[in-house]
Amino acid sequence: MPSNASPGNRLVRTGGRIRAWLSTPANLILLLFLILLLVLTLYPLITMLLEMFTVHIGREESLTGLNAGEMTLYHFQRLFATAKNNYSRNQFWTPLLNTMAVSVTSSLIAILFGGTVAFLVTRTDMKYKKFVSSVFVFPYIMPSWTLALFWETFFKNVNIGLKTSNGIMASVFGVYAPEWFVYGFFPIALVLGLHYAPFAYILIGGILRNMDANLEEAATILKTRRFRILFRITLPIVRPAMLSTFLLVFASSMSAYSVPVFLGSPVRYYVLSTKMKALMDGTKGQAYIMVGVMILFGAAILLLNQKVTGSRKQFTTVTGKSGQISRIRLGRANRPLALILVILLILVAVVPLFTFALESVIVKAGDYSLSNMTLDFWIGQNLQERLDQGDSTGILLNPKVWSALGFSLGLAAVCALVAGTSGILVGYGVARRRGTRMSNWVNALSFFPYLMPSLAFGAIYLSMSSRIPWLGGFLLLALTGSVKYLPFASRSGVNAMLQLSGEIEEAAVITGVPWYKRMARIIFPIQRSTFLSGYLLPLVSCMRELSLFVLIVPTSNTILTTMLMQYSEKGWAQFGNAINLLIILVVLIINFTVNKLTGASIDKGVGG
């Protein structure tokens, strides 16, 4: 039959095909985002790639004997194969090993801790669930260094580290923690693990919550023992979620900077990100190679993740038909277990907040007597005359703080809106055309910004903007934030769409409901809470982001985080602590309000 097709006929045919193809909204969306993401993620990637081969102004010129701007392989040779002064070993191989150790361990800790809590909350009759589930995401809301700082101030003592002062553990309880416990590999991995444990909680909890209890019940009937059920039935089912957690935590831990600086520098424990930052100053080519190595690792795990979660069986529709989930009765272990968890959570999630509150009201460090306390740093006036330092007013009376707060909120809101909406669209396209090459591409590309270190990402966007006259100021900040946080939104978008059977939409297609109306009236309302989480995660992350924006902000007073950095730079610790607390509280309030109003919360994001 096709034999009689003349060339002209074929042309008509191809034209018709393209038209038909484009008339499907999912195809159009995928095409649009493919183009957008190619520009917005491949551009930075290619720029980074070029930087690895470029001679930069300064030290690199004298090292290579070349002029700035010329191309060279020198950076590779130097970073990977310089034996003199153990250069490669010290600058790359050892930090690489440390990074791997930290990232793998923190991922495991996150999965173990977050997964266990998710299991306890969703599958058992444990007490205080409500408290546990709402407080569990706190560590993620707080910048990761806050937990590191807390860990250090809590456990430090005169026998270890700087050997200069005792933290609460030593001064109040007389317990002197050993050095490995406070500095180096263990606490870095632990703090990062705790910080990212909410990912595991969200992802694994999502699956456990929706998992058909029949699966476990069937095994129970076959007289399988409890732990066997756990290992043979439950764990395999949550394995894709565990792998996703691994990917997210691994990639985040790998690029984490502040935590290893805080907890690693006193014992000379270096990871790739700390070395990368040091190399950036003067030896940028090598720094970008490190960035490349980190992206490669992330991409490898991403690929693995897609292999596993991409296969069909992982997304067998959750019917929710069984409804009744049999909760494991914990019996006598219930209360002790719940209490331990509550105390643990208070320690990692609530106590740090109090520490910041406390540090923001004392005048001289280390003196916690009432006479040393003041609310001046919050609401005081004429501070410059009275304290001979700091700003003239407490932060709540400082108009600059309020305008920065407003700007931060506005920026976060716009980023959340753009990223969140794009995430829904990407989710729609990817889920509807699942299995096609285009869908896989868009899905992978939309995750890529996650793998790129924030500082480098910000720098590249800044340089990109210099070529586009109208791109600058707020617009540039918003674009950078939106792209960087798209991965969160696209994750929740894809998950939400995969949970929704296609028939739900087709039922409306049949009666001719136009696409935008199907999105607005049917798809969004049904998956509202997951979609909203796709807005909330970028919002939260944006509010506490520093390194992504540090180069792009017009002034240091523009957003709260750069303002905070400036305060701590000046040594005005109390102002810094107060602002930090303010940021955390604002984010908590937003999360809480959105949760109350719409039922969405961070813990509904990413996962499903």
Added chain:
Amino acid sequence: MPEITLQHVTKRFGRFVAVDDLSLVIDNNAFITLLGPSGCGKTTTLRMIAGLEVPTEGRILIGDRVVFDADRGINLSPDKRDVGFLFQNYALWPHMTVWQNIAFGLENLKWDKARIRKRVTELLEMLRIEDFEKRYPSELSGGQQQRVAIARTLAPNPQVLFMDEPLSNLDAKLRTEMRTELKRLHRDTDSTFVYVTHDQLEAMTLSTRVCIMEDGHLRQYAPPLEMYSRPASLFVAGFMGNPPMNFLEAESDGQVLTFAGIRARFLPREGTVRTGKLVLGIRPEAVMITDHGPEARVWSTLPSGMETTVRLRLGDQTLTSVVFGNLDYAPDTLVRLQFGSPALLFDREQEGAKICEGSLEIL
């Protein structure tokens, strides 16, 4: 009321061929069933006619309107094909009440308020779900959800109604009840029904014509009873009827068949018997337990009141007999058999095609 025509329709998902060169004419006002095991392409076919899936090749007409033509780049969207679609999982919108679910499509068609109200009320009555109009789908039982889904599908008076295994989520009793209602509905609405199922009983009982598919190919397209008595192939014969047709491995010399230690002359009414290995097919109800003929041993007996299914060992082969009335043989009882007609011969070498139809005369 239109006629639906499929011409050389093919659908490929990557390298996997879901539907292969399918041509089919669905008569006006028919109740057609697409029948086959899961993965045979029946749902894909249905979705292609409805416009929910885009065929790779071919042409589809509804009435004399071309709704799809790969060569000419025509692809009408589902809403322009004037069809209704009833989904397997009902696909009710969980955030809308029963009323809203039914009315939403009509609002979208820009019907005026009064007309919508009238039509929804009418449907609620027709499907006897008037009491639930303010409820949400999650507050309804499976059967009620099914009715709402039907009401929603019928609301815009579609000329053609597509149904994708609509009864598979219901329990046995409800299923029987809904079957009769669907058949009634077909008459009352005066429209064309295209129905997908893997349940041969549903196909038998509901449709005016059955289209049986396997691996993306059309195997037979005929009225159900014709398909039952004159299946075109081993596959069709095995799929239609419960308990299924007996298949006995037979050796033929052109006239006499040897199977399970029995020699029998095959008297063809249609077709010719070839020599060699063939498969002899006999419906269970054509295996009669009598007092003469070859001897068989009772393996087990399953009386169900109205009829009794008897499993028998004949030589080295097993076969099933269905006997009207209530019988109960003790296992291992020896009985004698007669074979009624039709007796069918299939040739595995021709993909199991039926080559001959006739009766047996035991020698």
Added chain:
Amino acid sequence: MRKLFSCLLVLCLLSVSCLALAEVKDDVEAAAALTHDELVEKAMAESGTLVVAGNTSRIANAAEDFAALYNITVESTNLKDQEIYEKLQSDVIDMVMIQDGANLLAYINKGVLLNYVPASVKDLVKENDQTPALVHQYINKLFIYNNLGDSVPAIRNVWELTDPAMKGRVIFKNPESEKVNMNFLVMLTSPQWCEKLEAAYEAWKGEKADLGDYENIGYKWIAEFLENVTFGKSDTTIAEEVSQETAGGTLGLFVLSKLRSSSVLTDNLTVAQYDASEKGYVLEPFAGFMYPMYSMVSANARRPYTAMLFIEYLMTQEGFAPWGKSIGAYASNTSIPEKEGDLPLSVWKDTLVMEDPVYISENRNDVEDFVQDHLN
């Protein structure tokens, strides 16, 4: 058509920006002779926001005062050196305050940053503070120790810091994380400082140093010093930590101006050089190190004259005030005295390791590689 148009547009933009670069350079050269009033006049003729960036948080205060004085808008950011360079190459900045002279040299040579010495202060600033880049102020990092307990490290000779008994009691910032610290170490390998270190060693041990495999005595000191050092994450933390009641026996090498922080318990700290000045002994051979903070005009400035006016302003008593109100900052403008209670710049220049950008940029490669091996 569209392609052609965008090509043309890019070309235009490129040529405009090249022109602009050249123009700024000419402007800066021309401005050298301008009086204050002429400069003001030219600056006021420019429009738009003045964008400044500095590796000092107090640039914000100066910028605010300046903005109020001339009724213009100024945007200021506080960034690290490397971030400033990053921003310079991809964004419009009018002027910068930057440290690490060695790195700066490369950017001056490339024409990215331009040197401007206001005519009004030309006679008040020492000549070597005028080239290759105008020094705005000097900052010092000093040996400062905790004066509590019975093992007070009241050092008189830097070799004491290499004593195994000091292991873990010396706190310093990781030289890789802030290049001025690295520059200090590089300077120690120069002939001038090797000589002094040798003399100090003999004074300490009474014998000539055994160099072993070390290239010179500077390397020896660096290696043995770093062996004893614990790295703190920032000068602020180091100051806070060394000042703790419980920190007896420790010594830090950090920015003197950190003593201004209310979170630092100043009473517990003794600045080694203050003690030496008071008691009349000499710290052998240095009491810490000192590096300049430079003020420069950016070659891509949109308001070059305003940038220069701001530099001129920063060089005045008024403009220096945000820094001058506490110890540890020393104006290059010789008419501005040090903060009361501090020592004058001239004394510091004699007792501290001064940064020599030219020496450092020529010699840093080997030393930095050597240093990084001793950070592990």
